[in-house]
Amino acid sequence: MKSRTFPLIVVLAIFVGVLAGLIIATxxxxxxxxVAAYKDKTINTVALGSSEPVSAELQGLQxxxxxxxxxxxxxxxxxxxxxxxxxxxxxxxxxxxxxxxxRFFNVPDQDREEILRGLGSGVIVNPDGYIxxxxxxxxxxDEITVNIDKKEYKAxxxxxxxxxxxxxxxxxxxxxxxxxxxxxxxxxxxxWVLAVGNPFSNILQNTVTAGIVSAKGRSGLAIGxxxxxxxxxxxxxxxxxxxxSGGALVNLRGELVGINTAxxxxxxxxxxxxxxxxxxxxxxxxxxxxxxxxxGWLGVYIQPVDENMAKAFNLDRPKxxxxxxxxxxxxAAKAGIKAEDIILKVNDQDIDGPxxxxxxxxxxxxxxxANVTIWRDGGEKMVDIKLGERPGAEEVASEEPEKxxxxxxxxxxxxxxxxxxxxxxxxxxxxxVLVSDVKPNSVADREGIRDGDLIVSVNRxxxxxxxxxxxxxxxxxxxxxxxxxxxxxDGSFFRALRVPEDIN
Numbered sequence: 367m368k369s370r371t372f373p374l375i376v377v378l379a380i381f382v383g384v385l386a387g388l389i390i391a392t393x394x395x396x397x398x399x400x401v402a403a404y405k406d407k408t409i410n411t412v413a414l415g416s417s418e419p420v421s422a423e424l425q426g427l428q429x430x431x432x433x434x435x436x437x438x439x440x441x442x443x444x445x446x447x448x449x450x451x452x453x454x455x456x457x458x459x460x461x462x463x464x465x466x467x468x469r470f471f472n473v474p475d476q477d478r479e480e481i482l483r484g485l486g487s488g489v490i491v492n493p494d495g496y497i498x499x500x501x502x503x504x505x506x507x508d509e510i511t512v513n514i515d516k517k518e519y520k521a522x523x524x525x526x527x528x529x530x531x532x533x534x535x536x537x538x539x540x541x542x543x544x545x546x547x548x549x550x551x552x553x554x555x556x557x558w559v560l561a562v563g564n565p566f567s568n569i570l571q572n573t574v575t576a577g578i579v580s581a582k583g584r585s586g587l588a589i590g591x592x593x594x595x596x597x598x599x600x601x602x603x604x605x606x607x608x609x610x611s612g613g614a615l616v617n618l619r620g621e622l623v624g625i626n627t628a629x630x631x632x633x634x635x636x637x638x639x640x641x642x643x644x645x646x647x648x649x650x651x652x653x654x655x656x657x658x659x660x661x662g663w664l665g666v667y668i669q670p671v672d673e674n675m676a677k678a679f680n681l682d683r684p685k686x687x688x689x690x691x692x693x694x695x696x697x698a699a700k701a702g703i704k705a706e707d708i709i710l711k712v713n714d715q716d717i718d719g720p721x722x723x724x725x726x727x728x729x730x731x732x733x734x735x736a737n738v739t740i741w742r743d744g745g746e747k748m749v750d751i752k753l754g755e756r757p758g759a760e761e762v763a764s765e766e767p768e769k770x771x772x773x774x775x776x777x778x779x780x781x782x783x784x785x786x787x788x789x790x791x792x793x794x795x796x797x798x799v800l801v802s803d804v805k806p807n808s809v810a811d812r813e814g815i816r817d818g819d820l821i822v823s824v825n826r827x828x829x830x831x832x833x834x835x836x837x838x839x840x841x842x843x844x845x846x847x848x849x850x851x852x853x854x855x856d857g858s859f860f861r862a863l864r865v866p867e868d869i870n
Contacts (some may be wrong), residue, residue, distance in 0.1 A: 367706045369723075371396075374432075374526055380844060381464055390617070396467065396518040396546050398870055402793055404696075406472055409721065413674065413680060422562070422768055424480060424526065428465065430558075433618050433842040434560065434576060434618075436618055436620070437560055437618055437619075437620045438557070438562070438574045440545065440616075440620035441545055441562045441574075441614050441616045441620060442543050442562060442572045442574070442620075443543035443712070444489055444542075444543050444545035444614070445487060445488070445489055445490075445545075445562045445563065445564075445572060445613055445614050445833060446487065446488045446490060446497060446512050446513060446514050446523070446712045447485070447486075447488075447512065447513040447564045447571050448485070448486045448487060448488045448499055448504065448510065448512055448535070448612060449484070449485060449498075449510070449511045449513065449518075450483070450484040450485075450502055450503065450504055450506075450507035450509070450510050450511075451483055451484070451507060451508055451509045451511075452481070452482045452483055452484070452506045452507050452508050453482075453483075453508055453840075464541060470810065482674065483603075484503065484504030485564065485566075485608075485609045486499060486609065486611045486612045486613075487499065487503075487562075487563035487564050487609065487610055487611060487612040487613030487614075487626070487740055487853075488503070488512065488535065488612045488613075488649075488659065488719065489545060489612070489613065489614045489622060489649065489851075490497075490542045490543060490544050490545070490626065491544060491545075492542075492544065493538040493540060493541055493542045493545070494536075494542070494660070495536045495538060495539050495540065495542060495546055496524070496534060496535075496536050497512065497521070497534065497535050497536065497537065498532065498534055498612075498625060498646060498650055498656060499532075499534075499535060499611075499612030499625070500531050500532065500533065500534075500550065500611045500612040500627055501527060501528050501530075501531045501532055501533040501816040502531055502611065502614045503611050504526070504533050504535060504579075505528070505533070505555070506525060507523075510522070510523070510535060510539050512535070513804070514539075514542070515573070519537040519538065520533065520537065520538075521536060521537045522536055523535050524536050524654060524657065525652075525653030525654070525656070525657040525658055525659075526653070527649050527653060527658070527659045528594075529594070529595045529659070529661075530595075530596045530597050530645060530646075530649050530659070531594045531627055531636065531641065532641065532646055532653070534653040534654055537740075538654045541762055544752055545614060545616070545620070545621075545622045546620065546621050546622065547621065547622050547647060547663075548616075548617055548619070548621030548622055548623040548625045548643055548834070549601075549621075549623075549640075549643075550600065550642035550643045550644045550645075551644055552580065552808045553579050553582060553600065553617070553623055553642075555578075555579050555580070555581060555582060556578055556579065556607040557581055557617065558577075558578055558618050559576075559577060559578065559604055559615055559616065559617055559618075559620075559623065559624075560574055560575065560576050560577075560604065560613075560615070560616050560636070560844045561574070561575045561576075561577070561604040561605065561606055561610060561613060561614070561615050561626055561640075562574050562614045562616065563604065563606070563609060563610035563611070563613025563614070563626055564609045564613070565605075565606075565607035565608065565610050566607060566608060566609050566611065569776055570609070572576075572856075573610075573828075575604045575605035575606070576604055576606030577602050577603040577605070577636075578602065578603060578604075579600060579601070579602055580601040580602055580637070581600075582600055582601070582642075583598055583599075584597065584598075584599040584600075584601050584639060585597035585598060585599070585721040585750075586721065587599065587628075587639070589627075589628040589639070593756045593757050594627075596645070596724065596725050596728055597638065598645055598721070598725055599627070599628075599639040599641065599642075600615065600623070600624045600639065600641075600642055601637065601638070601639055601644075602615065602624075602638050602639075602640060603636040603638070603673030603799065604638065605638075606626050606629050607629065608629075610626045610629075610638075611626060611628070612626065612627075613625070613626045614626070615640040617626065621766055622643050623642070623643050624640030624641055624642055624643055624646075624858040625640055625641045625646055626638065626639075626640045626645070627639050627641050628639055633688070637867075639846075645725070645729075645822055648729055649802060650870065652701070652858060653774065654739070659730070659731060660731075660755055660756075660825055661727075661728035661729060661730075661755070662727045662728060662729070662730035662732050662734070662736070662753040662754070662755075662756065662852060663696070663697065663727065663732065663753060663755060663756035663757070664696065664698045664703075664727055664736075664751060664752040664753065664754075665692065665693035665696020665697050665698045665699060665729075665754065666689045666691070666692050666693065666696070666698045666703060666709075667689070667690050667691040667692075667857070667858065668688060668690065668694075668709070668720045668723060668724075669687070669688050669690050669720060669859055669860065670684075670687070670688070670719050670720055671684045671685060671686055671687070671688050671708060671719075672684055672862065673689065673773065674847055674859065674862035674864055675849070675862040677862070678847045678848070678849035678862040679706075679741060679849070680706060680744045681708070681741060682849045683714075685707040685708075685718060685719075686709055686710040686717050686741060687708065687709045687717055687719060687720045687722075688706075688707075688708050688806065689703060689704065689705055689706065689707045689708070689709065689724045690705055690851075690857075690858045690859045690860055691705055691857070691858040692705060692807050693728070693758070695752065697751050697752055697753055697754045698751060699750075700751075700752075701749050701750065701751040702739075702749060703738075703749065703751070704742070705851070705858065706742070706860070707741065708740060708741040708742075708849070709723055709737045709738060709739070709740055710737050710740065710741055710746065711738070711739035712726055712727060712738050712739075713736055713737055718819060723725060727753070729757065730731060730753055730757075731753070732753050732754055732755035733752065733753065733755075734752070734753055734754070735750050735751065735752050735848055736750070736751050736752075736753055736836050737749075737750055738750070738751050743816045747860075774841070775839050775865060775866075776808065776810045776839065776848070776863050776865065776866075777804060777805040777808020777810040777811055777841060777866075778801055778803065778804045778805065778807055778808065778815060779801070779802050779803040779804075779809040779810050780799040780800060780802060780817075780821060780832055780835055781799065781800050781802045781829055781832060782799060782800070782832055783796070783797070783798055783799060783800050787800055791818050791820070791853055791855075792856070793820050793853065795827065796820060796822070796853065797820050797822070797830045798821050798822040798823075798829060798853070799819070799829055799830075799831065799832055799834075799835045800819075800820055800821075800831075801816065801817055801818065801819040801820070801852075802817060802820065803817060803827065804816055804817060806868075807863060809863050809865075809866050810863060812863045813862075813863055814861070815850075815852065815861060818852040819852045819853070819854050820849055820852060821835065821851070821852050822851045822852060822853055823850070824838045824839065824848060824850055825838065825849050825853040826851075827848065842865045843865065844865055844866070845864060845865060846864070846865045847862055847863070847864055847865075848862070848863050849861075850862075850863065
């Protein structure tokens with residue numbers, strides 16, 4: 367009997383042991399948890415080479431890191447090093463620049479040749495050897511070489527565009543790796559981007575730095591010696607340094623969204639600028655097909671519309687570009703555009719300011735008709751303008767706010783324009799009153815009016831004498847906006863002044 371019951375006892379003991387183990391393992395919690403019941407963020411995922419579980423945060427960082435790696439692999443082969451050489455002549459001694467010194471010592475003109483070397487980056491945009499870079503990287507070069515995989519190739523310039531600081535060069539090599547062109551309009555502030563280039567020297571080729579898009583649409587920047595007229599920069603805090611110019615700014619999809627162009631200061635301080643690829647595309651296409659860029663042209667001088675200006679023109683808010691002068695015989699003049707018109711829209715593009723108008727019109731084809739919406743006499747008006755071709759000299763200028771002044775109430779004094787003062791200030795044939803003095807820290811002074819400005823009209827009424835000017839100004843009430851049209855030299859501009867509370 368014992369021989370029969372012994373196996374049953376053993377089986378029963380094993381069953382009881384397993385059951386006890388399960389109870390202990392579950393800490394006496396008999397209810398199975400669902401996924402939502404877990405508050406612990408630890409995911410049962412094991413890192414490579416480790417037996418420790420990986421947290422959700424760490425897993426996210428690993429995913430981002432992997433994205434950086436993949437983008438770098440995608441972009442690096444298409445970013446090249448550009449070396450340039452320019453031969454210049456310099457005096458053998460600094461005193462050789464002084465004509466008196468040379469004559470006194472009977473020294474003939476003597477110059478020595480010096481080779482200046484430059485370093486930049488470029489992006490391969492076509493497998494047949496076309497490379498996009500900055501104009502300033504190659505503009506004065508006598509010889510250009512491109513370094514790819516430690517091999518040097520001589521390059522020739524296909525086309526340069528100083529206005530946008532872009533250039534296209536070409537090497538004789540086929541089957542080159544390229545990078546996909548993205549859409550810079552889709553970029554968002556705060557989005558991750560990588561900058562790829564060659565900072566400081568050849569030995570630092572294909573350096574990759576990461577950052578975010580800090581801002582978009584930056585313009586009015588005094589970079590490139592003031593030669594970059596078409597500004598719509600992407601600002602980034604990805605490290606950009608000398609030598610990065612012409613390199614790639616890419617998004618996390620591995621798409622080229624900008625051409626790194628400029629920095630603040632001499633080295634990276636977290637503020638770098640890139641030309642949006644959408645602007646670069648149109649410039650690049652024309653440089654390759656025509657060797658130059660042909661831009662549309664209206665023929666107007668324009669300035670921003672601030673809050674006071676908007677109130678003076680009865681606009682609901684500051685917007686558009688105010689026409690301060692129309693070039694004679696220009697497309698705008700032929701279409702009837704006048705000074706004091708505010709350009710609100712071109713075709714379907716809303717205009718927020720002068721830089722946007724300049725860039726948009728420049729992107730249009732000369733000879734095409736543009737439908738322009740203007741603000742005139744308190745209402746909108748549609749005007750069709752057949753665009754011209756922009757001349758070599760810039761005809762569309764966004765005038766910077768300049769100092770201007772007013773009169774007694776507004777903090778300025780005026781005098782009648784005489785033949786002598788007209789000759790002195792260059793106002794022959796003009797009508798108006800001359801600003802003779804501006805009270806420091808007055809409303810006129812704060813708006814930038816200055817001695818020698820010519821006031822042509824007040825609230826759109828022409829003034830030809832001090833009496834006419836004062837009659838209008840004396841009727842102004844506190845907090846009222848007065849619109850002045852002024853001339854300074856060859857330029858014409860507007861200022862909207864708010865009448866201060868203290869008018870004495």
